[in-house]
Amino acid sequence: MMAIATAVGLSAHSGARNEWVVDCPASELAPRLRRLVEELTLVDLFATTAKGSRPRLTAVLDAPGDPAWLVVHCDLPEAAFPSLSAVSHAASWYERDILEMHKVMPQGHPAPYPLRQGKSGEPGPKRAGGAAGAGDDSGQRPKQRPAVTGQGVFELPLGPVRSGPQESQGFSFFSGGEDIVVTDITLGFKFRSVERIAEGRAPADVILLAERIAASSCFANALAFSRAVERVIGAEVTPSEQFTRTLLAELERAYNHLGVIGRLAEATGLQVAAAQFSLMRERALRASGRLTGHRYLRGALRIGGTEVVPPEGDRVWLRSEVEAWRSQALRLRHLLEGTSTFVDRLDTTAYLDPGYAAEHNLVGPVGRASGIDSDLRRDHPYGAYSAVEFVVPLLSLGDAKARYTVHVMELEQTLGVLLQLLDRWPHAQPPAPLPKLRSGSALGWAEAPGGATVHLVTLDEGGRVARWRARPPAVVNWHPFAHACASGNNLTDFPVIEASFGLASAEFDR
């Protein structure tokens, strides 16, 4: 990582452990950052603005096989920067987000349309204030995405209020009757500005906000946030608390994988199968409730450890539960894969080719079903993951069937990890006193059920959160959704497509 930065002509200094930080002069941003984005994997790109100060662009980069991260900061002299979208498709949505929320123009962006829907069709909500020097940019950028036209093409809108108890989100299907020609996603309906609400608060309270980014990645986001704070202050977590964190993170993966598979069964009309997975999911949620007092593991984490460590009685009980889930999951998998109405609906549906997935740096089961071999638990180990064995399922077929298979294989791996953790549980040690909170900045990360979640946290002198950027997996994985919808699918395939991606709107609209 260091070598690449030097080769590009930037001198990196070390931040927290396994983290290199580079300050890039604005005049050299275009050639240097473009080269880094070409050589490395772009994990996150965002701007920070404050009233009266210059906007700052930050990129987080990762290299395969290197446990270190690279964070590039650049103070921009004006509210604009050269777009990276020409070299990396992954940068496209980040740059549109930067333009929309901070009025910082990615110069040369091929399609700088608003990402979010605002009230009455205007572009989405803005950050109050905006960058210094950001004037009225209405002349610079288009307000609306281009219309889709053609003989017999009509638009079928869906949402934001959906048919069942689902999240608010808008979709527009352009179709000539059956085939989906183009899909347009409208995000931003539920944008709550979580990161901004956190500013000025104590990290212990921001953990609770991180849990409320999305219930589907509740524990993973809280874990990533608290690990970032721990890396700033140098806190150590005792082995039994590391095991508890890993156990709860895997429990969260288990009930989310069960949810995705259950929704797939429902989307293909298999009511009994959906009910069976719902039963299993409820059991996993109740187990979470028994261990932590909360069905979605909220309030279980604290900076420097966990609020609860399951006593031996609970661990013995959980072990027998997980054994039961494992044999039940195997039986149901066998039944599902022997049901032709299930397999036929998934086969070749919503194909996402590995090339596209690689260009967009997709994460999680969506990426792993299209040949992206990444998993933070293995690539950037944390918690107790080095104490257990697991494999990261990898397929390259890229259709809904492949995504289902990755989910079902990951569920089996997760249950295996839970058993290993329970068998190798360390003796409890008294927690070390927490170091005093101080100023600094560090990355924190965790593998959420939907993929990598990466947080960059900056604390001020008083130890309060000055800036917090969360990048949950759905921020990346919503991008290919529209593309996958339109690749030869019918309107009736949509429930299967949506279920197979298993994306949370709340993670994007945080």
Added chain:
Amino acid sequence: MSRWILRGLRSGIRTTRFPSPTPPYEEGASSTVRLQWQRLSAPDALAAAQMCPSGAIQAQGTEVEGELTYDAGRCIMCGRCARHLPQVFLPVKDGRVAVRQRSSLVTRVGWSAANRPLPLELGRAAEEVRQRAVRIFRHSLHIRHVDAGSCNGCESELQMLTGPYADLHRLGIFFTPTPRHADVLLVTGVVTVNMERPLMETYAAMPEPKLVIAAGVCAVSGGSFAGGPVTRGPVDRLLPVDVHIPGCPPTPQAMLHGLLLAMNRAEDRPGPEPEEVADGA
């Protein structure tokens, strides 16, 4: 297909008997926190208000004399008060937590050096309950759900309602895709600026008579996002709310209780015991 039917039959009946009081509440997690006001002391009250991250517990006054307010409608169930002051704040598994009036979620207790803690307001349902719940909903209820800006926790629990454990169909309750067929608007999440219009249009499209349920603390009070820069606030700022369901998210039983309350088939959340200290649920 027959193998699925056999598989389903082999699972037996797993459905909870809620709202029947037996068997005990088996969900494992707690649905709310009950204030054992009789055991409240001035230092505990001031400490609890300090540690509460959501503003659900607020205290005014000094060691000598003061007043504590616990608002279950703002409580995000982080568990801090229950961990540090278990003698006063008791997590309860009882799913009957919904109320008809927002004020019923609030408990106020006063203290002074000379006297025992004094209940000022015990969060019981007020006498003049607004009788908008209409008799015709007693048998069957169709729900139109709107996510006005949630974290998807409430949606996750609503999806569990149609599963075999809660099985809300046995109670005559159904989700409906169209507001035209809906009797009740169930809102989750704090109302964001961008969801205000879809929410109001959905409400307007529903035929009279209609009810509104605010599910989860975000919908009841704004929860963690109260006062955020892009939120309009709790649902009752925009619509007349008939039933408030606290919880973050409400457990499936709490959701069921709120729905039954809207149908006039259940009673309000039991308030704190007026005299004796409960042993817990």
